[in-house]
Amino acid sequence: MSGTMILGADELDPAARAQVDRIAKGDWQTRLAAITEMMREMSLQEDPQDMVRDYGARVRAMLPGDLWLSLSRRGLEFPRYRITRSSTWSEVIDPWKQKDRLPLLEGGLLAELIYADEPRLINDAAGLISPDDPAFEYLEGVRSLMAMPHFQKGDGLNMVVNMSKRPNAYDPEQFPDRFWISSLFGRATQSLVLSKELKEAYEIVDRELKVVADIQRSLLPQTLPNIPGLELAAHYQTSQWAGGDYYDFFELPDGRWGFLIADVSGHGTPAAVMMAILHSLAHGVPGHPEPPSALLEHVNRRLAARYTTSNEVFVTAFYGIYDPATRVFAYSCAGHNPPQLKRCSQGKVDTLEEVGGPPLGVFDDLTYDRAEVTLRPGDVLVLYTDGITEAMNARSEQFGLDQLNGVLARCHLDAPGIRDAILEQLSKFTDGTPAHDDRTLLVAKVL
Incomplete structure (x- = not known):
């Protein structure tokens, strides 16, 4: 699954790249118009995988970093967790449809972070990451990171981890804003997942009711x-x-x-x-x-x-x-x-x-x-x-x-x-x- 690192800017088409540039460099009116355009585009998404891909690419282009991970402990018990996305993967995996292909790990720094149920900013990870960590291939060379849980019913079942190979790469003053923006996007994604699951369930029920109706009319x-x-x-x-x-x-x-x-x-x-x-x-x-x-x-x-x-x-x-x-x-x-x-x-x-x-x-x-x-x-x-x-x-x-x-x-x-x-x-x-x-x-x- 390992491969060339995927950078946010490289994932964007020219129109999206221009949109990100307006948000990053324009005056407040230009930024507001570009953000409005981006939010409108996101609202049209019906597939959570597409929304995570498109929105994530824009955010990573605006707030560049060296590496990033998405984790999940849904349906698992401490200290087990899954890696659902990684900037080091050359292949995109849909975590909702291809769960069996997601790495299932146990213990280590990432387990401590996702089960802590709280955001955490680490300015210098030296001494926290060892070669025997089960996620070492994802953490090797990392010096600082931001761990941002996505809560559902009070539990941080999912987490986004932004990482840098430089110590003190993240401004603590910006960390709260990064955390709540990430959390809101996580809630929006979960809502879209539930909406899609509900739609699929309705379609199943609808097909069954059509069969019932056909039987009844017979x-x-x-x-x-x-x-x-x-x-x-x-x-x-x-x-x-x-x-x-x-x-x-x-x-x-x-x-x-x-x-x-x-x-x-x-x-x-x-x-x-x-x-x-x-x-x-x-x-x-x-x-x-x-x-x-x-x-x-x-x-x-x-x-x-x-x-x-x-x-x-x-x-x-x-x-x-x-x-x-x-x-x-x-x-x-x-x-x-x-x-x-x-x-x-x-x-x-x-x-x-x-x-x-x-x-x-x-x-x-x-x-x-x-x-x-x-x-x-x-x-x-x-x-x-x-x-x-x-x-x-x-x-x-x-x-x-x-x-x-x-x-x-x-x-x-x-x-x-x-x-x-x-x-x-x-x-x-x-x-x-x-x-x-x-x-x-x-x-x-x-x-």
């Missing part, structure tokens, strides 16, 4: 069923990568179809996990999931017995069964937003709220009532989660049922058209305000 219907006399449209949007909304269809005997919409309390990955459990339980009903109350009661018993009571989680759900032969829609509800039924032939909106009950998973032994309604040609049935009606704009106003029902007045639209019109009105209302809840919408129009 549990939803990939295509809408073809039901005679009925036109369908759906929309599913999570507020985060994954969410707790769920909808599904169940094919039943005699051409009937079950419609399920549900909303797990909470958001994000925990709600998505519960949504997956809900999917499994709903598809695990013995026989066919009918009547509507049977599916809700089956899911409720199993949620309360194993999943929700200890986690303070609950699920609202609405389940209805449509018979194309009679156009009868039978339903049960467990604390969910009641669907809206637009009677286009009569110009009114009915709310399917004749029956209801507590959300699933709250109590372990519940029965749910059943109601039914007969649909007519032209009717529009809208099932939704509260992320639709409770969506807010910048003034903290909710979208509400009035605006939803206002869109349903467009009876000339088909089911996809009504879905799109609702979403367009919702987008206009929220005007870019981020969604804080999942949004699910099912539209069925009777032909």
Whole structure:
């Protein structure tokens, strides 16, 4: 690793060299402008290795010395330490990515300095450095040095050591300023390291959440069923990568179809996990999931017995069964937003709220009532989660049922058209305000 000594001035490109000259030789206004330019450039750095290299080269050019070292005792115990940088190295090593290549030493003068947890100025190192010192190859010929720790949570885990082969090379009056400037740069570097680590951690989590979201969406219907006399449209949007909304269809005997919409309390990955459990339980009903109350009661018993009571989680759900032969829609509800039924032939909106009950998973032994309604040609049935009606704009106003029902007045639209019109009105209302809840919408129009 040894090689030709790397001097600060030699590391700089012409523009940086000129910048350093302005700082060192200009009047106060010139120096201030050059320092401002340098600080702005440093603020653009995203990689700590690049910032240490560029800033260090400028500082060493302004405050030249014979030799310098960077040390670290992070994760080590006395008297062990690592050399992370050296002016004698001809090869640049990234201490964050190539820790295994850093010299690991034990004892000697440098160990005493870095474990002392205080800055130290040595005007004459004669007698302090011996050939048997483990760092002798770095210290040979050194007569004076400045040891400046970089503290983290009160401990000097890192240290910069400036060295000269001349005794009394450093002005004690300047040492305090050199120390605090070095320390501030050390804190800035550590902040950048933490920022980079946090960014990398977020990227890992982000990739995993994308996988969770893909898995979750695979549990939803990939295509809408073809039901005679009925036109369908759906929309599913999570507020985060994954969410707790769920909808599904169940094919039943005699051409009937079950419609399920549900909303797990909470958001994000925990709600998505519960949504997956809900999917499994709903598809695990013995026989066919009918009547509507049977599916809700089956899911409720199993949620309360194993999943929700200890986690303070609950699920609202609405389940209805449509018979194309009679156009009868039978339903049960467990604390969910009641669907809206637009009677286009009569110009009114009915709310399917004749029956209801507590959300699933709250109590372990519940029965749910059943109601039914007969649909007519032209009717529009809208099932939704509260992320639709409770969506807010910048003034903290909710979208509400009035605006939803206002869109349903467009009876000339088909089911996809009504879905799109609702979403367009919702987008206009929220005007870019981020969604804080999942949004699910099912539209069925009777032909």
